[in-house]
Amino acid sequence: MTRSFSLPRRRLLIGGAAALAGATTLSSNLVLAATPGGDQRLVLFVLRGAMDGLGAVIPLQDPAYQGLRTSIALEQGLPLDGFFSLHPAMAPIHGWYKEGVLLPVHAVASPYRERSHFDGQDVLELGLNAKGLTRDGWLSRTLVTMASEGTGDKAISVGVGVPLVLRGKAKVLSWAPSSMQAPADSLMDRAARLYMADAQLHSAFDGAVQAQAMAGGFDDAELRNRELKTLAEAAGHFLTAESGPRIAVISNDGWDTHVGQGGETGRLAKQLEGLSNAFVALRASLGEDAWKKTVVLAVTEFGRTAAVNGTGGTDHGTASAAFLAGGAVKGGRVLADWPGLGDAALYEDRDLAPTRDVRSLFKAALGDHLRVSRRGIEEKIFPDAGSVKAENGLFI
Amino acid sequence: MADPSLAFHAVRRFGTGPGTRDLSNAAQDPRGWLKAQIHAGAALPDATKPMAPTNEAMADAAIYTANDPRPSDDTKRTLREAAKRRDYLASLRAASTSQTPYMERLVRFWTNHFCVSDARNAVVLLAGAYERDAIRPGMEGTFRQLLGRVVRHPAMLQYLDNDSSTGPNSKAGLKNHKGLNENLGRELMELHTLGVNAGYTQADVTNAARILTGWTAPFKQGEFRYADNRHEPGDKPWFGTTIRSGGEKEGEELLDRLAEHPATARHIATKLATHFVADTPPQAAIDRLAKVYQQSGGDLPTLHKAIVDLDEAWANPLAKATQPVDLVVGLHRALGDDGADEKDLSFLSQLGQPYWGAPAPTGWPDTTADWFAPDALLRRIEWAQRMGNQYGGKIDGRDFAQSTAGPLLTEAHFGVIRSATSARETFTLALLTPEFQRR
Numbered sequence: 088m089t090r091s092f093s094l095p096r097r098r099l100l101i102g103g104a105a106a107l108a109g110a111t112t113l114s115s116n117l118v119l120a121a122t123p124g125g126d127q128r129l130v131l132f133v134l135r136g137a138m139d140g141l142g143a144v145i146p147l148q149d150p151a152y153q154g155l156r157t158s159i160a161l162e163q164g165l166p167l168d169g170f171f172s173l174h175p176a177m178a179p180i181h182g183w184y185k186e187g188v189l190l191p192v193h194a195v196a197s198p199y200r201e202r203s204h205f206d207g208q209d210v211l212e213l214g215l216n217a218k219g220l221t222r223d224g225w226l227s228r229t230l231v232t233m234a235s236e237g238t239g240d241k242a243i244s245v246g247v248g249v250p251l252v253l254r255g256k257a258k259v260l261s262w263a264p265s266s267m268q269a270p271a272d273s274l275m276d277r278a279a280r281l282y283m284a285d286a287q288l289h290s291a292f293d294g295a296v297q298a299q300a301m302a303g304g305f306d307d308a309e310l311r312n313r314e315l316k317t318l319a320e321a322a323g324h325f326l327t328a329e330s331g332p333r334i335a336v337i338s339n340d341g342w343d344t345h346v347g348q349g350g351e352t353g354r355l356a357k358q359l360e361g362l363s364n365a366f367v368a369l370r371a372s373l374g375e376d377a378w379k380k381t382v383v384l385a386v387t388e389f390g391r392t393a394a395v396n397g398t399g400g401t402d403h404g405t406a407s408a409a410f411l412a413g414g415a416v417k418g419g420r421v422l423a424d425w426p427g428l429g430d431a432a433l434y435e436d437r438d439l440a441p442t443r444d445v446r447s448l449f450k451a452a453l454g455d456h457l458r459v460s461r462r463g464i465e466e467k468i469f470p471d472a473g474s475v476k477a478e479n480g481l482f483i
Numbered sequence: 484m485a486d487p488s489l490a491f492h493a494v495r496r497f498g499t500g501p502g503t504r505d506l507s508n509a510a511q512d513p514r515g516w517l518k519a520q521i522h523a524g525a526a527l528p529d530a531t532k533p534m535a536p537t538n539e540a541m542a543d544a545a546i547y548t549a550n551d552p553r554p555s556d557d558t559k560r561t562l563r564e565a566a567k568r569r570d571y572l573a574s575l576r577a578a579s580t581s582q583t584p585y586m587e588r589l590v591r592f593w594t595n596h597f598c599v600s601d602a603r604n605a606v607v608l609l610a611g612a613y614e615r616d617a618i619r620p621g622m623e624g625t626f627r628q629l630l631g632r633v634v635r636h637p638a639m640l641q642y643l644d645n646d647s648s649t650g651p652n653s654k655a656g657l658k659n660h661k662g663l664n665e666n667l668g669r670e671l672m673e674l675h676t677l678g679v680n681a682g683y684t685q686a687d688v689t690n691a692a693r694i695l696t697g698w699t700a701p702f703k704q705g706e707f708r709y710a711d712n713r714h715e716p717g718d719k720p721w722f723g724t725t726i727r728s729g730g731e732k733e734g735e736e737l738l739d740r741l742a743e744h745p746a747t748a749r750h751i752a753t754k755l756a757t758h759f760v761a762d763t764p765p766q767a768a769i770d771r772l773a774k775v776y777q778q779s780g781g782d783l784p785t786l787h788k789a790i791v792d793l794d795e796a797w798a799n800p801l802a803k804a805t806q807p808v809d810l811v812v813g814l815h816r817a818l819g820d821d822g823a824d825e826k827d828l829s830f831l832s833q834l835g836q837p838y839w840g841a842p843a844p845t846g847w848p849d850t851t852a853d854w855f856a857p858d859a860l861l862r863r864i865e866w867a868q869r870m871g872n873q874y875g876g877k878i879d880g881r882d883f884a885q886s887t888a889g890p891l892l893t894e895a896h897f898g899v900i901r902s903a904t905s906a907r908e909t910f911t912l913a914l915l916t917p918e919f920q921r922r
Contacts, residue, residue, distance in 0.1 A: 135842075135843070136843070201679070201685075202669065202685060202688070203669075203673050203679045204843065204845075205673075205674075205679070205843075205845050206679050244856070244858070246858075247835045247856075247858060247859065248835060248853065248856045248858070248859060249852075249856040249857070254852055259857070260857055261856045261857040261858040261859075262857070262858050263835075263858040263859075263862070265833060265861070265862060265865060266833065267833055267862070267865035267866065267868075267869060268865060268868065268869065269865065270861070270864045270865055270868050271868070271908075273904065273908065274864065274868060274908060274911060274912075275864070277899050277902065277903060277908070277912055278864055278912070278915055280895075280899045281896055281899050281912065281915055281916055281917065282917065284893075284895070285917045287851055287852070287855050288855060288860065288917055288920065291855045291856060291857045291859070291860040292857070292860055293857075294856075294857030295857035295858065295860050295861040295864075297857075298857055298858065298861075299861060340602075340842045340843065343843075345644050345664050345665075345666045346644050346647055346664065396662055396663060396664055396665075397647075397648060397649050397651060397656070397661045397662020397663045397664055398644060398647040398648065398649075398661070398662070398664040400664070402663075402664070402665050402666070403665075403669070435685060437685075
């Protein structure tokens, strides 16, 4: 039964651009209602450069905090649960905590235990214990698994390029703002013929055409910049477009604060403010109906040193914080098994120790929110993470 | 006469598409033509003459970063724009007009390998001087010599924060309570030399940073300066050995050991093969280059010739993606004009590869999947449409396609170009063929 039920959607996927174009005559609700997957949405922010979790979600009550952070320590932040405080630059979303749609997570890390940004990001995006088992990103594997379960859907990368987390066997869309004139239709027709016999260019062209069709209507001048807020706004647009994707990924650089990280103001504050404003823009762009079915997940490759370094910044560390937000999130609390910042508690005498594998959040988002089968998650998507349990009770 | 498609392959894979005389020069002996460039390539071609030397760039940077008097936003913008006109365009013009296009590709390869980026503060003013004084002359000697020029150059010392790193137990460290910044120490080992899987530990990274304390480049000084009062005293254990206390010499010894390490040979060989052979290069090609590196003591001209001698580099034409910078340079070369203007810098940003502006110290990625994302392809189409509007009335796109791709151009793709209904579209399509978008 399940099989025949899912067939139309699978054919949609296999049929590619032409079949999808045909489907736009149906309302997205109709199309989505026909699939067990529903219309839940997932937005992943990949924060590149290693976000300082201790600066973002501040353990103000940890007795070791002030001594470690000295010149970049804060006296107070925006109150969360009495122990942790949010950095003041995140004021735009502080109200979400009380509202119950913001869930900071702390002392979280991927399985990666070295300190290279680039390998760290690869491991985070592959969702594996280490590089090597496959070259496909975990969201690409998710798309393939969902397609095989008849709940298949599309994903889009918003911003320049397709990040590793979405690369792999599944076709994806990508879109970025442009200040150049859109191509003429006749040109696109002929370009399609140039790329017919080239698998890589053909696939990219297909994804571009689909994204472009959905982007119709917002080439306003204000959407032509590449600010994070703009990308978030665009993501909301795609996620609510007819036959649009349900999964979006946004990459964000600039978190590598070796120098001049700052306290209440400074480089980190600027990044956190940008991220908060992006969250707000995403919510506004989704609209409250879609927001209720949305999970936003912001993760970074690793954290930074517990102590301030010699140049008013922090160096590469291990555990960091992550953010879950969205109308489908049971927030209003901080999720953390806090290891403490005392000398004996630090990982390798320098970093916040990891007490939670970030994949416990990924697994929960896929299983409890996107309704991917447990078997798919364990066998196909995270095949080497059997010991990592999906976090319970994160979502409505 | 060699197979004519080999000459086209030579100019696309190793150069940036045919310039005025490239094809006739390459026709007899494509490999010989490429290898001859290694000798012929002057370190500083005429087109690089406008570039500011390091001391002048540093003087600008001193004004740009001064606290007293703090420069106005206007002053800062003027300095940035001047640097772009002077240095960025000179670099692009050198690539567009060069008679040694393989050397120019290697300049971009090494500049990217030892990435500095104007995404950080004053690097916009120093990046040109970095290419002029560190990369280009460094390519004439050994990898160790290039490494030395790079790590001592103010652009790198600023970009990876070593200028502000201080030994915690040095005189200045004890007095001012300053300390280490391990950014350069880490990237030097991970990105520039050994590669991430060489087996070093966090302690080795921290000790590399200690060894390099005192290697600074104060803007007012105008050049590299070793500041002994900031150097961490004492012997430093590093990667299985000990580097004896020796001030500035410790850093030189570190660079010696890094350059001679077999992991560095493998890392460099892998990156070169990925750039010139295939996204996933055959192991035999990597092994061959690593062996040449070790046998020649890391002699770069020898290594650059060895790439040309790899049969694997000639096996699959058009297997690699043309990066945006090579689209723009390739267009100017094919047009035979004198190269880039400020609009090209803006196009490069739109095309996802702002010049000297990579987002992270890894530099630009180097595989087809990195460059052929859907949004990126759409930008390429928009750019080509713009170029069609500009050049289509003057240049026949059919001729352009044939002269840039020759026998590599398929009949089907030529048919699409011929089917265009306007001269503009004809030119646009010539730029969009897989034969132009790939190399």
